[in-house]
Amino acid sequence: MTSFNPGLSERSLVTLTVLFYMVTALVMVSVNKWALNTLALPWTLLWMQMVVAVFLLMVTHYTGLLKMPEIVSNTAKALIPLIAINVLGLGVNTLCLVYVDTSFYQIARGLVLPFTVLFAYVLLRQPSSKLVLVSCFTVFCGFYTGVTSEINVSHLGIFFGVISSITTSLHAIVIKKSLGAVNNSTLHLVYYNNVLSLIAVTPLIVLTGESAEISYRLSTDGFAAFHTFLIAGLVTGIFGFLVNLASFLQISKTSPTTHMIAGAVRGVIQTLLGYWAFNDIITTGRLLGIFLILGGGALYTWAKDKEMAAKDVAKPSYIPMTQQDLDGEEDDEEINGDDRKA
Template sequence: MSTPNRYGLTERQQVLGVVTALVMVSVNKWALNTMELPWLLLWCQMAIAVILLKVTDYTGFMKMPVLQKDVAKALVPLISINVLGLGVNTLCLVYVDTSFYQIARGLVLPFTVIFAYALLGQASSRLVLGACFVVFCGFYTGVTSEINVSQLGIFFGVVSSITTSLHAIVIKKSLGAVNNSSIDLVYYNNALSLLATTPIFFLSGEYTEVMTRISEEGFSAFNNFLFAAFITGIFGFLINLAGFLQISKTSPTTHMVSGAVRGVLQTLLGYYAFHDVITTGRLIGIILILGGGALYTYAKDQEMKANTKPTYIPMTQQDADDDEDRNKVGRA
């Protein structure tokens, strides 16, 4: 039976959220294949998220905070890492196949372990380090086996791995600025990220491209792009909300299952929807990355069990009587 975590999200719902994120990656790829406007896509998605948050505030479902200048300043690191992370994620999708996206961003685990040690002082066991080595081998195998892979796409994938690893740490450190309110942090994150993305859209040259396309082909040229942006905006809002609410980690089993589901389905979707070529090296790389993630999950699970002291519960009345006798002797 699936049990809810402290925020009411069951493990099945969390796995479903990962699958939803996977679908979002595929729709993003479809939108970018239609038009290579990554920053406009991000801007539309965040605008939809802010609008939906305002709707929840208006309907009384959730109360959104009033933006304050001092809080916004305290959240600059979070907004910076969020905008950078979303940007390089999308740019990575521009240059690589959907199935290769798993490999390009395959270094999330090694970077997570590195930053946990460098920033939080959390040392890792040999088994965890072994898991990171397996993941690195998967990344190396997948990257070096490809002939026509975009080096720029790999670069964006590595940067994406770094930002993803830092994001969870920055989120936890940013909670204090909003009185530990996850909902407030969700709103600030989306609203301020929307503001930060606006000048990037203009400076990147995408605004000029959009105006040129409109003058030549009209607004109808953006129908498919805007439809994809709308769909992913809704999914992104739900995923973002669940991600911030789910600050307490799920069980190791859930992480292993969700990671495996994401990797396998992402490969299959890339193969069937976008006709990606699944080379032997790419397949081995994905298997090693997923295997390293599973090994890491097993290692952390064993660490948790080792740090949990077993509680003795009397199984029979005789056991209970013996315990009482020992307590009496101890008090005497």
């Protein structure tokens, strides 16, 4: 299948991809909070979102708009790490949103950058510069300030937020590694991810006791108790499909760092939406925490840009004239390419 490229430059395509991700993710979080305020059934909500997403993917397949792959067992086995981190990440994200305000959600999940740098060192053997470590410390100070300044903060919500930071950090890395299993097709990876995640989430509704809660509600209050929840589930299912696609597109078109920074900017807008839509209380400590988290993220981005610029300057500037020179240039390009991927 040919890729869609409506005559846009690479920079324009990246910009539109990031904006697409941010808008869909913002709507997703806001409607999720609305649904969970109605009924605290996080795994059921996730299940509904995945059902809608798979249905929409199948509609595009049978109408000829997109071509979905057949589920192959070998490919499915290769994607088990992605499915595990995706289900865990979606679960703790939703559980975190159950226990904290929308505006505090950014702080509760504020340790994404430190964990990203940590996993880059542990899993990819990438050492970090002093400036990167300073940015990580700044982010940690923002998380600590935001958490300790709250009086009635939910410790369980913070716990889920920290686990969410870990899964978010790993998710971008795992997506990059998983693309090879589906011939670098973002669409195929989205389809596999949704179908297999739906299968994995289904038994969790029973294991967490949510199925019993649904039965009790239906027997006592009837369908009326689920009216708002089902509408919210349908809306979040549609936007969940879009944000899933946007997330994969953004990571495949940009980098884990850009994905993280876009998430941070989204967090600021999310804080303002929480204040406006859900009447969240914005304390001074909460604002300072968000400022430090975003400041640390900006410092990290600047530091990485400097490192990339230094590598570009170090590249050889002569024009190779012999076959030996050409071979040497190819070796240099391979080394520099590996450095960029690392």
